[in-house]
Amino acid sequence: MDFTTVAKLRKYxxxxxxxxxxxxxxxxxxxxxxxxxxxxxxxxxxxxxAVKKTSLNIFSKSIVIEYDANRIPPQMLEDLINAPSDEVASGIVEKLYALLYES
Known part of the structure; x- marks a missing residue:
C-alpha cells in the first residue's frame, strides 16, 4: 500500500x-x-x-503503519485519511511525495 492507495481507499x-x-x-x-x-x-x-513497517490485522480490522516522523509530518497522514475530496487527497499525496523524493 502506498499513499495514493490510502487516498483512494480513504472512504473506508x-x-x-x-x-x-x-x-x-x-x-x-x-x-x-x-x-x-x-x-x-x-x-x-x-x-x-520513510515507512518502516506496515501490518494488517484482519481480526481487528486495522492497519498499523510505522513511519519516520522526521520525514513524514504526522498531521499530513491524518489529513490524507480525513480529506473531504479526491482533489484535497491528491494534493496531500503530491506534497508527501515531494517531501520524500525531492529532498
Missing part, C-alpha cells in the same frame, strides 16, 4: 490511534465488497522507505 478508513511515527488505521468491512478497493489491496505499490 478512519484513524483509530496515532502517535508520531505510528498510526493505527481502522477499515470498514464494506471494503471487501468494492472491486476497485480489492484490486488496490491485492496488488499494492510499495511504500516509500
Amino acid at each position: 478508513l478512519s484513524v483509530k490511534h496515532h502517535l508520531p511515527g505510528r498510526i493505527r488505521i481502522a477499515f470498514d468491512k464494506s471494503i471487501i465488497t468494492d472491486p476497485e478497493a480489492l484490486a488496490l489491496v491485492k496488488s499494492p505499490p510499495k511504500m516509500p522507505d
Whole structure:
C-alpha cells in the first residue's frame, strides 16, 4: 500500500490511534465488497522507505503503519485519511511525495 492507495481507499478508513511515527488505521468491512478497493489491496505499490513497517490485522480490522516522523509530518497522514475530496487527497499525496523524493 502506498499513499495514493490510502487516498483512494480513504472512504473506508478512519484513524483509530496515532502517535508520531505510528498510526493505527481502522477499515470498514464494506471494503471487501468494492472491486476497485480489492484490486488496490491485492496488488499494492510499495511504500516509500520513510515507512518502516506496515501490518494488517484482519481480526481487528486495522492497519498499523510505522513511519519516520522526521520525514513524514504526522498531521499530513491524518489529513490524507480525513480529506473531504479526491482533489484535497491528491494534493496531500503530491506534497508527501515531494517531501520524500525531492529532498
